[in-house]
Amino acid sequence: MKDLADFAVEYAVKLGADYAEARMQSDVGDTYILKNGNPEAVGFSRERGLSIRVLVKGGLGFVSINEPDKALAKKRIREAVDMAKASVTVMHKPIRLSAEKTVKKSWEVKPKIRFEDVSAEDKMELLFDIDKTVASPKEIGVSVPYRMLQLVENTTEKYFVNSEGTIISSQIPRVLFFALLTAYEKDKETEQDIIEKGEGRGWEAVEDWRLVDLAKKRAQTLGKILKTAEKAPRKKLDLVLGNYVVGLVVHESVGHPYEADRILGREAAQAGESFISRDMLGKRIGTDVVTVADDPTLPNSYGYYTYDDEGVPAKRRLLIKEGRINEFLHNRETAAELGTSSNAAARASAFNREPIIRMANTFMLPGDRTFEELIEDIQLGVYMKTFGEWNIDDRRYNMRFVGRECYRIEKGRLKSMVRRPVLEITTPGFYSSVDAVDKSLKFEAATCGKGDPMQGMPVWHGGPNVRLRNLRLGGTQ
Amino acid sequence: MNPKEVSGFIVKEGLKSGADEIAAIAAHGTSRQVRFANNEITVTKTWDQTSASILLKKDRRILIASVTDVSEDSIRNALKKLAQTVNIMKPHENYAPLPEGPFEYQTIPSLYDDRIPKLTEKHVDYVEAAINAAVESGAKRVAGTLLATDLESSLATSRNVEGMQKKTTINLVVRALTNGESSGMGITCGTTLRDFDPEKAGGEAGRLARMSLNATSGKSGRYEVVLTRPAAAVFFDIVAGMDSAFYVDAGISCLAEKLGEDVAFDGLTVYDDPRVAGGLGSTPFDDEGNPTERTTIVEGGKLRAYLHNSLTAKKYKTKSTANAGWISPHAWNIVVKEGKHAEKELLEGVKNGLYLNNITYVRFQDYRKGDFSAIIRDGVFKIENGEITKAVKGLRLSDNILHMLQNTTALSKEPKQIAHWWMEFETPSVITPLIRLRDVEFTVPTK
Numbered sequence: 001m002k003d004l005a006d007f008a009v010e011y012a013v014k015l016g017a018d019y020a021e022a023r024m025q026s027d028v029g030d031t032y033i034l035k036n037g038n039p040e041a042v043g044f045s046r047e048r049g050l051s052i053r054v055l056v057k058g059g060l061g062f063v064s065i066n067e068p069d070k071a072l073a074k075k076r077i078r079e080a081v082d083m084a085k086a087s088v089t090v091m092h093k094p095i096r097l098s099a100e101k102t103v104k105k106s107w108e109v110k111p112k113i114r115f116e117d118v119s120a121e122d123k124m125e126l127l128f129d130i131d132k133t134v135a136s137p138k139e140i141g142v143s144v145p146y147r148m149l150q151l152v153e154n155t156t157e158k159y160f161v162n163s164e165g166t167i168i169s170s171q172i173p174r175v176l177f178f179a180l181l182t183a184y185e186k187d188k189e190t191e192q193d194i195i196e197k198g199e200g201r202g203w204e205a206v207e208d209w210r211l212v213d214l215a216k217k218r219a220q221t222l223g224k225i226l227k228t229a230e231k232a233p234r235k236k237l238d239l240v241l242g243n244y245v246v247g248l249v250v251h252e253s254v255g256h257p258y259e260a261d262r263i264l265g266r267e268a269a270q271a272g273e274s275f276i277s278r279d280m281l282g283k284r285i286g287t288d289v290v291t292v293a294d295d296p297t298l299p300n301s302y303g304y305y306t307y308d309d310e311g312v313p314a315k316r317r318l319l320i321k322e323g324r325i326n327e328f329l330h331n332r333e334t335a336a337e338l339g340t341s342s343n344a345a346a347r348a349s350a351f352n353r354e355p356i357i358r359m360a361n362t363f364m365l366p367g368d369r370t371f372e373e374l375i376e377d378i379q380l381g382v383y384m385k386t387f388g389e390w391n392i393d394d395r396r397y398n399m400r401f402v403g404r405e406c407y408r409i410e411k412g413r414l415k416s417m418v419r420r421p422v423l424e425i426t427t428p429g430f431y432s433s434v435d436a437v438d439k440s441l442k443f444e445a446a447t448c449g450k451g452d453p454m455q456g457m458p459v460w461h462g463g464p465n466v467r468l469r470n471l472r473l474g475g476t477q
Numbered sequence: 478m479n480p481k482e483v484s485g486f487i488v489k490e491g492l493k494s495g496a497d498e499i500a501a502i503a504a505h506g507t508s509r510q511v512r513f514a515n516n517e518i519t520v521t522k523t524w525d526q527t528s529a530s531i532l533l534k535k536d537r538r539i540l541i542a543s544v545t546d547v548s549e550d551s552i553r554n555a556l557k558k559l560a561q562t563v564n565i566m567k568p569h570e571n572y573a574p575l576p577e578g579p580f581e582y583q584t585i586p587s588l589y590d591d592r593i594p595k596l597t598e599k600h601v602d603y604v605e606a607a608i609n610a611a612v613e614s615g616a617k618r619v620a621g622t623l624l625a626t627d628l629e630s631s632l633a634t635s636r637n638v639e640g641m642q643k644k645t646t647i648n649l650v651v652r653a654l655t656n657g658e659s660s661g662m663g664i665t666c667g668t669t670l671r672d673f674d675p676e677k678a679g680g681e682a683g684r685l686a687r688m689s690l691n692a693t694s695g696k697s698g699r700y701e702v703v704l705t706r707p708a709a710a711v712f713f714d715i716v717a718g719m720d721s722a723f724y725v726d727a728g729i730s731c732l733a734e735k736l737g738e739d740v741a742f743d744g745l746t747v748y749d750d751p752r753v754a755g756g757l758g759s760t761p762f763d764d765e766g767n768p769t770e771r772t773t774i775v776e777g778g779k780l781r782a783y784l785h786n787s788l789t790a791k792k793y794k795t796k797s798t799a800n801a802g803w804i805s806p807h808a809w810n811i812v813v814k815e816g817k818h819a820e821k822e823l824l825e826g827v828k829n830g831l832y833l834n835n836i837t838y839v840r841f842q843d844y845r846k847g848d849f850s851a852i853i854r855d856g857v858f859k860i861e862n863g864e865i866t867k868a869v870k871g872l873r874l875s876d877n878i879l880h881m882l883q884n885t886t887a888l889s890k891e892p893k894q895i896a897h898w899w900m901e902f903e904t905p906s907v908i909t910p911l912i913r914l915r916d917v918e919f920t921v922p923t924k
Binding site for chain 1: 509520521524526539542558597621658841923
């Protein structure tokens with residue numbers, strides 16, 4: 001199919017495309033599912049195909065095929081060119097792409113332990129071990145009657161070529177563990193937790209995660225919540241958010257609204273727009289301690305890549321620097337519109353998906369304090385260590401996070417657990433309330449959704465523990 | 478090979494590999510999409526795709542594969558991988574064989590319109606018509622997606638099952654904005670062009686966006702609520718998803734242990750009807766080959782049935798409802814039985830209520846209990862003394878699925894088909910009227 005990709009670019013240009021690119025992508029994925037101790041199925045997915053994107057007189061056309069058939073490719077490329085031309089009749093300003101250096105590169109993340117070198121039996125056995133531990137009331141201290149466990153491994157291979165001379169080959173393995181655990185205690189209802197671990201490396205990642213211990217600890221916590229957690233205080237208080245909560249907050253309220261396609265309105269139909277406007281660069285959005293980055297180059301990260309799906313070299317993006325809006329996430333289209341260069345945020349989830357602006361690994365940068373220093377002068381507060389429910393409006397302004405593992409803070413000490421405290425707050429309200437961050441930095445994996453058709457994209461989000469002053473918890477009165 | 482040849486080849490080769498049972502679904506389709514924003518087209522897309530899915534059962538063990546390369550070599554490789562893996566799997570606790578055919582599948586009317594595959598550049602005209610209608614109704618900026626598909630699929634199993642289906646679909650969602658905060662949405666969708674009306678969808682989006690101007694901040698509390706069809710579709714997709722026996726069993730359903738109980742308003746009847754003429758999810762057979770049939774989920778407020786495939790039916794000691802999914806059963810077309818009221822009558826008597834046109838970003842803090850919150854947008858209005866009076870903003874729907882089912886108080890006439898891009902459980906189609914509920918909770922940010 002690489003030959004077909006080369007041919008596709010040449011053919012599109014011959015048909016009059018001002019720019020053309022082709023991306024061959026192959027995804028080899030295996031999935032193992034265990035539900036309540038029962039092996040539901042093992043699934044293998046083998047996807048391979050070619051997408052071609054053309055820019056013709058300012059109109060953008062995209063096609064994908066998965067049969068390596070030259071005649072079919074020609075037919076669909078002709079259609080892409082014709083449709084792009086036709087679309088110009090409903091267009092006020094032609095689409096342009098930013099000028100970027102051409103490169104010829106090949107990159108690969110080599111696994112220490114290849115997925116195929118570990119037997120499927122061992123993989124299922126791992127899930128059985130986790131299930132057996134979590135299902136044991138003796139080990140966990142509470143009944144966990146519902147247990148959904150999944151292990152997903154995937155190897156992605158890409159070949160990208162464009163009409164400017166860029167050629168990039170790449171290969172990366174990714175692995176994800178997902179668990180939904182539901183604990184039940186008579187007369188105390190239920191409590192649920194989702195565990196997600198994911199990295200851009202081989203089976204060695206799974207070995208490092210120590211999943212049996214992790215799932216056991218999280219399930220035990222559910223039991224403690226059910227048995228001991230009290231109502232959250234309603235008075236004004238200080239709030240300390242744990243690493244994973246901070247990660248999700250910055251993903252939703254910094255990463256997404258700083259995507260330049262949302263800022264320019266391109267995603268308005270579904271995902272939405274942004275409360276950030278193009279003229280807000282440099283404006284203060286938070287306190288001095290708030291710096292937020294998105295970085296695809298973190299080794300082993302779930303969102304790792306070296307070149308994006310437009311052939312632009314990946315780099316760290318500082319979205320908020322010391323409380324001020326510093327940078328947006330760009331592809332070549334938005335970069336040209338805003339008079340800058342792409343910072344390599346264009347990603348496509350599969351061969352048949354258009355590259356659009358996506359986060360990679362989004363996190364708040366840590367400071368130099370200890371966790372104890374964050375809580376030592378809090379008279380009344382809540383420590384929200386992990387989260388359950390969350391959402392945010394389509395302009396990324398009004399957000400809500402419901403805590404899972406949470407503790408009352410009194411006179412500088414962690415006390416009893418509190419059940420499902422709700423942080424419901426505006427984005428500026430949040431970042432203007434952060435007054436301290438500790439020196440820890442932890443990440444959690446997620447699959448970020450955006451686009452139409454939906455594109456699930458592997459990402460990390462993370463941060464330090466963070467303190468917010470003088471808030472009132474939200475939710476039901 | 479065409480889809481029928483591919484599915485037949487998989488079954489033949491699968492049996493040779495030693496499988497006890499095998500099922501295959503092969504498909505070939507072409508889809509075309511036009512996306513637009515800021516009153517202009519942002520990209521046009523065409524997908525030409527073949528695919529095949531394989532279910533292999535041996536010694537009560539279950540394996541599944543999907544491939545996009547449907548060449549003979551690729552299929553043989555997939556089957557080889559399945560055969561190598563099957564021995565190290567453990568048996569499924571609730572194993573059930575595939576249904577024994579042959580079956581006679583009755584044709585469902587109005588699932589294919591041969592004009593849709595030929596539309597190509599006509600898509601641009603539809604989009605232009607929708608944008609113009611929205612602007613004429615008051616929109617400043619218009620965004621949206623038009624998607625048209627043409628799919629041929631074939632099912633074959635080693636139990637004498639063969640089924641073929643051809644279906645077209647066309648869906649347009651229009652989101653109109655008057656400023657960043659004020660928006661409206663219109664949808665037109667179907668399997669044929671008969672009722673496809675881009676101008677009406679655009680006009681509706683523009684009208685709601687204009688009405689949404691000058692929104693004031695809403696106050697938290699409990700309100701009487703009228704959900705329009707798109708908002709109701711998102712709600713009933715959740716009900717349908719949670720009715721899947723797989724999700725009941727996985728702790729992802731507040732309908733668990735509620736069979737036969739009063740779970741909803743006694744005037745509410747919801748069923749899954751895979752045989753609706755022109756239904757976006759309509760199909761004569763499920764993924765295991767069972768001929769599809771109507772399944773009543775809620776009748777007169779009582780939970781009557783879960784949706785089953787053969788495996789979940791075995792566990793629940795019942796018959797499949799022909800809702801397979803090889804792993805998880807799912808709804809095809811959810812139909813909410815219409816009520817007696819004209820749309821305007823639903824508002825009458827509402828002293829202090831809210832009118833919601835769209836629900837998105839639904840997230841649960843406890844699936845088992847049904848506690849959730851969601852974003853409301855694209856037309857959120859105050860109802861005072863039976864009339865829509867003004868737009869409101871900043872509110873979040875924060876309630877419970879069972880509570881909302883029980884607090885439904887009325888349904889309108891004229892159910893319509895909705896394909897909504899935010900479907901938590903991906904139900905292809907919900908055919909619903911407007912619904913009214915009481916005592917629904919809304920929250921606001923504290924800072």
